[in-house]
Amino acid sequence: MLITFCLWSFLLYSFSVQAAAQCKSIPGSSGWPSLMDWNEFNTTVKGRLLKPDPPAATCHDDYDSYSLIRCAALKIKFLDSTWHAAHPTSNMWQNYNNYSCTPTSESCTGSGLPIYVVEAHEPMDVKAAVDFARTKNIRLNIKSTGHDFLGRSVQPNSLSIWTHHLKTTQWHEKSFSPKGCDLVIDGPAVTAGSGSQWGELNAEADKRKLALVSGGFNSVSLGGFLSNGGHGGLSAKYGFGADMVLQIELVTPSGEIITANECQNTDYFWAMRGGGGSTYGVALTYTLKALPTFRTAMWIGFASGWDEIAYLHSQWPKLAAVGASGYMMGYLPLITAVPFYVTLPNATIRQLKSILDPITDSLDGWGVDDPPAAGNSSRLSGRRGNYTEFDSWGQAEPHVHSRQDKTNDSTQGLYKRAQEGITDYFPGMGSNKLLVSWLYSAADVQHPNLKEALKAALSESGTIYLNDATMGVGTQNPPYLRGGGNAVNPALRTAVMRPAAEMQWLGNDPAVWTKKREVAQKLGASLRSISPNGGTYANEADPDTPNWQHAFWGSNYDRLLRIKKMVDPEGVFYCRRCVGSEFFEDHDGILCRK
Numbered sequence: 001m002l003i004t005f006c007l008w009s010f011l012l013y014s015f016s017v018q019a020a021a022q023c024k025s026i027p028g029s030s031g032w033p034s035l036m037d038w039n040e041f042n043t044t045v046k047g048r049l050l051k052p053d054p055p056a057a058t059c060h061d062d063y064d065s066y067s068l069i070r071c072a073a074l075k076i077k078f079l080d081s082t083w084h085a086a087h088p089t090s091n092m093w094q095n096y097n098n099y100s101c102t103p104t105s106e107s108c109t110g111s112g113l114p115i116y117v118v119e120a121h122e123p124m125d126v127k128a129a130v131d132f133a134r135t136k137n138i139r140l141n142i143k144s145t146g147h148d149f150l151g152r153s154v155q156p157n158s159l160s161i162w163t164h165h166l167k168t169t170q171w172h173e174k175s176f177s178p179k180g181c182d183l184v185i186d187g188p189a190v191t192a193g194s195g196s197q198w199g200e201l202n203a204e205a206d207k208r209k210l211a212l213v214s215g216g217f218n219s220v221s222l223g224g225f226l227s228n229g230g231h232g233g234l235s236a237k238y239g240f241g242a243d244m245v246l247q248i249e250l251v252t253p254s255g256e257i258i259t260a261n262e263c264q265n266t267d268y269f270w271a272m273r274g275g276g277g278s279t280y281g282v283a284l285t286y287t288l289k290a291l292p293t294f295r296t297a298m299w300i301g302f303a304s305g306w307d308e309i310a311y312l313h314s315q316w317p318k319l320a321a322v323g324a325s326g327y328m329m330g331y332l333p334l335i336t337a338v339p340f341y342v343t344l345p346n347a348t349i350r351q352l353k354s355i356l357d358p359i360t361d362s363l364d365g366w367g368v369d370d371p372p373a374a375g376n377s378s379r380l381s382g383r384r385g386n387y388t389e390f391d392s393w394g395q396a397e398p399h400v401h402s403r404q405d406k407t408n409d410s411t412q413g414l415y416k417r418a419q420e421g422i423t424d425y426f427p428g429m430g431s432n433k434l435l436v437s438w439l440y441s442a443a444d445v446q447h448p449n450l451k452e453a454l455k456a457a458l459s460e461s462g463t464i465y466l467n468d469a470t471m472g473v474g475t476q477n478p479p480y481l482r483g484g485g486n487a488v489n490p491a492l493r494t495a496v497m498r499p500a501a502e503m504q505w506l507g508n509d510p511a512v513w514t515k516k517r518e519v520a521q522k523l524g525a526s527l528r529s530i531s532p533n534g535g536t537y538a539n540e541a542d543p544d545t546p547n548w549q550h551a552f553w554g555s556n557y558d559r560l561l562r563i564k565k566m567v568d569p570e571g572v573f574y575c576r577r578c579v580g581s582e583f584f585e586d587h588d589g590i591l592c593r594k
């Protein structure tokens with residue numbers, strides 16, 4: 001009786017909320033399409049409309065797919081990003097989908113997940129889905145891989161466009177002419193489907209002896225990466241991924257298929273290179289500038305103890321100034337040692353050494369003696385780490401060609417492990433995640449309180465430190481940027497690094513989630529204390545970042561909002577903490593205009 005009463009109260013509440021505040025339709029509401037409508041729509045998209053079971057249905061006996069054997073296998077696959085990317089609705093972080101269905105959850109529902117999915121294979125599938133969602137007033141979601149750290153690729157009660165299969169590639173060997181422009185852009189380029197993942201695209205580039213500005217993780221796709229900037233090992237020298245975009249084909253909120261470049265649809269071209277995904281349209285393809293591949297020099301070493309860690313940060317601007325990128329990672333509460341590596345593209349070991357040796361000379365490393373390098377210069381291997389060099393930039397399969405003798409095997413092994421560490425496994429995959437970050441400029445890392453701020457940001461037990469120090473001269477003055485600029489956060493332009501504290505935990509207790517969000521505020525405040533007016537990288541940030549509009553887009557926000565209102569007045573696209581999302585409210589999965 002009580003349950004029936006509560007159900008009715010909830011339904012009445014939901015429907016009144018929908019009516020009063022221009023809400024998107026939900027299943028059961030009067031505006032939700034009939035089965036016949038869905039069937040017709042399925043015909044339009046050539047049978048590509050799916051109503052998928054929740055991701056871990058095979059582990060739950062209320063689903064037909066229940067199987068103890070398959071469930072045992074899924075428990076392992078759930079830690080693998082490629083599995084989540086290949087599932088129509090799964091996203092990697094369960095705290096953003098209402099912990100709907102994991103291999104170990106007590107129950108399995110679709111409560112935090114899209115209801116229907118269009119498995120898009122061609123532009124017309126995307127167009128049809130946008131048209132259907134707009135005309136039927138349905139919440140629209142876009143999922144490519146489900147990597148998103150803010151849960152922006154999973155939405156309840158939605159129709160989702162799954163872009164994972166948009167993977168066409170067309171290579172332009174010598175030059176590229178943007179559509180409708182009377183100009184030729186010299187040099188190689190590639191037009192790739194927005195669902196392409198960096199591992200596969202880099203492998204193709206590698207075969208052609210080309211390099212692309214991409215991230216450190218193979219399974220991330222172009223769609224989310226490029227739409228907010230996108231940084232990687234080449235960025236400090238050549239710019240962000242978004243700076244390499246020459247053209248975008250997209251479906252607009254009104255269902256048009258258009259091309260945006262420096263000559264036409266320039267607002268889209270500007271906004272969709274840094275202003276966020278799922279906001280102005282669905283990207284179908286990106287044309288990216290490619291670079292002839294080059295040798296790259298690399299260092300792998302360690303900084304140990306808070307003094308050395310802070311010192312390393314303070315020295316980083318010297319590396320950023322020559323276009324070297326690097327990563328620091330560590331599980332600091334237990335071992336106060338940070339492994340870090342540095343890559344200097346298009347350079348030799350000698351060139352990297354001349355900048356790095358004076359910095360690493362002050363590091364004590366592990367505090368134990370590594371075996372001295374036999375044969376070649378003793379400076380190539382020592383207490384603090386090792387140099388190596390690879391002769392082609394292709395992250396899918398880096399060709400490590402050592403300039404050293406056998407002692408360098410350990411360097412190669414370490415390099416490979418580092419590479420595997422960031423390509424096959426990521427802390428917390430399949431469980432819950434909160435990533436707290438802030439950007440530091442060359443001036444910020446000289447701040448007298450830097451060490452204390454970093455320590456406090458890592459104070460929560462189980463927090464991992466991950467610093468992507470991938471910004472530098474190339475992101476400050478991107479050499480290949482077209483169209484007079486793009487919407488990349490100005491704070492990313494002045495940054496040299498993006499330190500982050502990452503929390504991951506298991507379980508589905510909402511009280512723990514609330515507590516973690518509180519802790520994230522504390523850790524974030526500590527990182528922000530070094531640069532209170534700065535910002536962060538919207539793809540790798542806490543969704544509760546205060547004043548997120550400014551933090552994610554700085555002075556670009558006003559123009560982005562103007563463009564959003566102009567191209568999407570009906571609010572066809574929405575996602576959490578995306579431009580214009582402040583005009584919507586999510587009442588337990590019911591999305592309403594405020």
Ligand SMILES: Cc1cc2nc3c(=O)[nH]c(=O)nc-3n(C[C@H](O)[C@H](O)[C@H](O)COP(=O)(O)OP(=O)(O)OC[C@H]3O[C@@H](n4cnc5c(N)ncnc54)[C@H](O)[C@@H]3O)c2cc1C
Pocket residue numbers: 081092141142143144145146147148149152153163194195214215216217219220221222223224225227229230231232276277278279281282283284426539540575
């Ligand atoms: C393990 C891991 C490693 C990472 N490494 C890096 C890194 O090295 N460098 C870096 O810059 N970032 C990195 N990231 C962050 C990454 O860039 C973001 O998570 C990004 O959002 C992923 O994009 P996606 O398309 O793969 O994921 P999704 O979660 O599917 O999509 C992300 C967002 O983009 C939107 N979107 C996706 N495709 C389209 C499209 N075609 N049109 C419009 N909107 C679209 C989605 O709706 C969503 O809002 C990493 C993330 C993870 C989890």
